Amino acid sequence: MGKSKGKLDALLLEAAGVELDPKKVLKMEPEERASWLSTACRVASEGAVKVSQLYNVLASEKFADGLNDKVGKRMHRTMLKYLHIFSDKQQRYLKQCGLARDFGLNDKEAAKELPDVKPARRKSQSDEDAAVRMEEMMARCRNFVREKAQTYEERMREAEEQEREARRQEMLRREREERERLAREWAEIADWHRQLEGWERSQLAIEDLREQERAREAQEVREALEGKKSRSRSKRKRPLEEDQAWPAEEQMLEEELRRAQHGHDLTKCFAAMGDFRRSRLSGAPIVGRVVEWKKTHGWIEPDCPIDHPEIVKHQGHIFVHGEDLVPKWRNLVAGAMVEFFLYYDGQGLGAEECTARKVLRVTLSWKQAQAMFGETGERLADFEQRSQVTIRAYQWCQPDGSSSDLPFLLFEIWGRPQAVVDAIGALATRREEDGNGAEDTLCVNLLLPESRMWKVDLMQLQHYCSLEVSSSITITDPMPCRTLTIQAPLPNFRSSLHALIMQ
Structure with a gap:
């Protein structure tokens, strides 16, 4: 790269017809040297050659050797004429170089050489007033800019709030449209199915x-x-x-x-x-677990004992038809918890107004679980009855029956959405902020299957709480699951759990 650049400089000098080698320039005669200086300055001002190369020649102490007074002064005037092409530092040095010292102009000659330069006139009172007015105007401008900077920040905050509100309204609109669409589809399905009920x-x-x-x-x-x-x-x-x-x-x-x-x-x-002569036997909903489902009907295993002669049939299971579900003809899965009313129709026991319970899975440390439910879980039944939920507790063990190294227990909480939210609120860890009990923050660790993570709208949940999803798999048995940590004040905590359940 350096050799190519040197060749390029040599070609430029050859094209310009100017010699910038200090040794060759110093060997020139005085008249020839004066002519060279005029040509070199003109070519350098046009950009044909580098100014730094010309400066190296003029800065040499031997450049003024052998010059007579006439030629030296002419060369000094030429240098002053093109002094503006040099940098400030180079100009200061050239004003003190050998050519300037030996052939510098006196005051009379300098006045002749610079006839256009006029002595500075004395400042008048009007100029001072103008300067004061200018300073006052600049001060007002600075104050105006400071005020507008504050209002700009406020406008930006308002714009961000409006944007967040617009996103929230858009989300609510989409949810409303989705609910309306599902309602229309279910109505169409019900109309279509009504023709097949007798069959x-x-x-x-x-x-x-x-x-x-x-x-x-x-x-x-x-x-x-x-x-x-x-x-x-x-x-x-x-x-x-x-x-x-x-x-x-x-x-x-x-x-x-x-x-x-x-x-x-x-x-x-x-x-x-189409008349089975039903008679309802239970005044309150009964909780049970779906043990089998065959597209249009299935069987439920009740959690509580049922005192009826027909219960001995079908291994104690209760029959449920798709038309008795809420909503009708929804698909149930084996293992799901449901609520239903028991009836008898002359042929056997059945379930009507059957509603599937929602579920959230919470992980608690051994210390938290024992503090909430007792050393051996003796307070678990009271908590279920008080919260109107059904809880299943799981502990992982080694193949030989010994305890695993997992530092937590898993609790499945089944129930209606509001009951599940209240129960988890009672299990959540409370973190007091700034000593103000009204500002307590609730924190809970939920377990979500890896197969369901893509269905969770994290952007919607972040409107209510701060959340964190574990980067690694928490458990692999019976299925891969990750930990979702939710932390928020009590009102937002409840809203975030409701939003998660509805998803």
Whole structure:
């Protein structure tokens, strides 16, 4: 790069026709040197050569050697003429160089050389007043700028608040439109399904295990009756006492067959009419767990004991139909907790107004769990009854049965949204700020499955609270989960939990 730059400078000098080598310049004759100086200054002012190279020649102490007075003064005037092309530092040095010392102009000659320079006139009173007015105007400008700077910050804050409010309104509008869209879709589904209700009832009646059981009993009675008749014919010649017992048995079997056949026909009649003659047995909702779901119907295992003769059937499970769900025909999953009212329709026990409970999973340290529920969990049932929730507690263990190294317990809290929020608020850690109890901050660690993280709208939650998602997986069994830490004052804490449940 350096060699190329030197070649370029040499080409520029050759094109300009000016020699800037100090040794060659000092060998020139006085007249030739004066002509060279005029040409070099003119070329340097046009930018054809570098000013620094010209300065190196003029700054040499030997540049003024061998010059007579006439030529030296002419060269000094030429240097002063082009002095403006040099930098301030170079100008100060050239005014004291050998050429300036030996052939510098006296005062009379300097006045002739600079005829346009006029002596500075004395400042008048008007100039001083103008300066004062200028200073006052500048002071007013500075004050104006300071005031506007404060108002600018206020306007920026107002603009940010308006933008946040606009985003919140837009979010609410989208949520409202989404709810309206879902309501329309469910209404269309209900209208479409209303035409199939009679057919579904008849199909359910046909597939009902209780009806199949009655038909099987009727078939057994019929076969037994046929067997008794054939047996009685083969033994007609027996004593009279034995013959008299068979008609009584035949009458009993025929009566049982008639009752079974009557129940079978009555079930078909009820299925065709769509009337199951329900009678509600529970005044308050009963909590249970879905053990099986088959698209349109399923079975629920109640959490509390039920005192009814029909409960011994179907392993103590309660039948639930998709039409009895709230909302209707929603899809339930096995293991979900539900609330329902118990009814009896003459065929068995069923669940109506069945509502799925919401769930949030909270992790508590051993110390927090024992302080809240007791050393052995003896206060857990009281907490469930007081909060109207259902809690499942989990502890991880090693394959040999020993405790794992996880420093926390997992609590699943099932219930209605408001009940879940209140229960978690009671379990959350309180952090007092600035000694003011009204400004307490609640903090809780929630466990979210990795498969559900993409459904969580973190931007919506950040409107209410400060949150943090763990960078690594917290647990891997039974499924990968991360920790979501929520921290906010009590009102915002409740709002953030409501928003999370609704998602």
